[in-house]
Amino acid sequence: MKNSQEKNSYHHGDLKRALLDASIRILKEEGYKALSLRKAATLAGVSQSAPYRHYPDIESLYADIAEEGFIMLAERQRALRLKYKKRPLLLFREAGVSYVEFALEHPDLFRIMYGNQIESHLKYDSLVKTEDQTFKIIVEIIRDCENAGLIAEGNTEKVATSAWTMAHGVAVLLLGQQMMFRSVDLKQARKITKDLIQFLYTGLKA
Missing domain, CATH: 1.10.357.10 (Tetracycline Repressor, domain 2)
Structure with missing residues (x-):
């Protein structure tokens, strides 16, 4: 698991790309009903609060x-x-x-x-x-x-x-x-x- 420093190391563009890639993987493997901001963050290897920098909901x-x-x-x-x-x-x-x-x-x-x-x-x-x-x-x-x-x-x-x-x-x-x-x-x-x-x-x- 990534440590806190690694979780916060994504710059502006990388974080959004990482969350999108993680979300599309969840869609493919588990379906859209399984998708959440928290789950995308976990799969992307970032903190649970990180998605809210780009996505309010x-x-x-x-x-x-x-x-x-x-x-x-x-x-x-x-x-x-x-x-x-x-x-x-x-x-x-x-x-x-x-x-x-x-x-x-x-x-x-x-x-x-x-x-x-x-x-x-x-x-x-x-x-x-x-x-x-x-x-x-x-x-x-x-x-x-x-x-x-x-x-x-x-x-x-x-x-x-x-x-x-x-x-x-x-x-x-x-x-x-x-x-x-x-x-x-x-x-x-x-x-x-x-x-x-x-x-x-x-x-x-x-």
């Missing part, structure tokens, strides 16, 4: 965790856009599938990103900015399809919203094992998502 920690989730999701979507830059229709499909996979790989992080643990995202400017930047990647993917003549131009943001909403709905139903997703494995989830995206694309074709 658990919701403010949730906000930073949600922002971290959107950063992870955005990096994933940017990598896909680079990989399939010459194949926009495949990119459109894979972006939706990747979103669902992200939710299934990080279920408790996903719940904090979109659940009611945060009363209002509007209280956290940095979180809202990161959310908007993540959405812009989807807009860019739709614009790639428009520029390739695959989708009719003129409603880019509405189409992006429709695509995101559909993928999100699939992810939520899968996480809750609801409706037609009660007994679906990852391979089946990919196929269902691809089929739904293809159905959406058919209605959007130029």
Whole structure:
């Protein structure tokens, strides 16, 4: 166990990073219900009072965790856009599938990103900015399809919203094992998502 001097040795940036890393590990291993400021502090190896330098309450920690989730999701979507830059229709499909996979790989992080643990995202400017930047990647993917003549131009943001909403709905139903997703494995989830995206694309074709 770290001694008191070691516990207080984190400088401003390191402490916050250590608490976020610890929190995400707790989410992955035990679920969001197990997360607390005290538990994050213990896992990060800092004093029980240390988190309060950055987080006055658990919701403010949730906000930073949600922002971290959107950063992870955005990096994933940017990598896909680079990989399939010459194949926009495949990119459109894979972006939706990747979103669902992200939710299934990080279920408790996903719940904090979109659940009611945060009363209002509007209280956290940095979180809202990161959310908007993540959405812009989807807009860019739709614009790639428009520029390739695959989708009719003129409603880019509405189409992006429709695509995101559909993928999100699939992810939520899968996480809750609801409706037609009660007994679906990852391979089946990919196929269902691809089929739904293809159905959406058919209605959007130029």
